[in-house]
Ligand SMILES: [Zn+2]
């Protein structure tokens with residue numbers, strides 16, 4: 001099982017690939033996901049199940065989903081695709097439902113949508129499981145400022161008893177972050193805000209590095225230059 005950030009830039013896209021002989025997991029699927037997977041030499045159509053765990057409904061985390069599903073449909077993929085997201089992520093639900101209703105008769109793979117509640121555990125194999133942790137996130141736009149809180153999850157992938165990988169998604173400081181990150185063999189921690197810039201719904205570099213001390217190893221993602 002290998003993990004790699006395919007692309008991550010705040011406000012553009014984030015996608016993290018986990019490859020195993022028996023399955024593929026994607027953590028978020030922003031714009032450019034097909035290109036990124038092809039550049040990684042992932043062979044299509046996939047012959048193993050694809051599990052897509054989305055952290056929240058913002059476009060830079062799920063904007064590539066429709067394209068990816070269309071790509072798999074065109075290639076005649078038959079192995080199943082399962083999409084997991086925080087319950088209440090209406091953008092994600094709407095996007096997948098639009099795909100399903102547009103192509104209902106010609107989707108060659110089983111496509112499952114799964115609303116997740118916090119702390120839900122998904123068994124991928126006997127050894128590998130994914131656990132969802134509630135994070136704290138909200139949108140903001142230049143015209144409307146800060147918007148209400150939205151459903152947002154971080155995910156930990158366990159391999160046996162090892163917390164093999166943790167991913168925060170987009171989040172501000174919250175009480176679940178240490179629980180998600182503690183003792184992770186590797187963690188991808190968002191650091192959207194620039195140094196010393198503080199907000200309720202993203203971490204800055206210093207906050208992310210401080211949280212990284214809880215892990216065995218970490219990389220900052222979703223940064224801006
Ligand atoms: Zn984002």
Ligand SMILES: [Zn+2]
Pocket residue numbers: 056058137138170
């Ligand atoms: Zn976001």
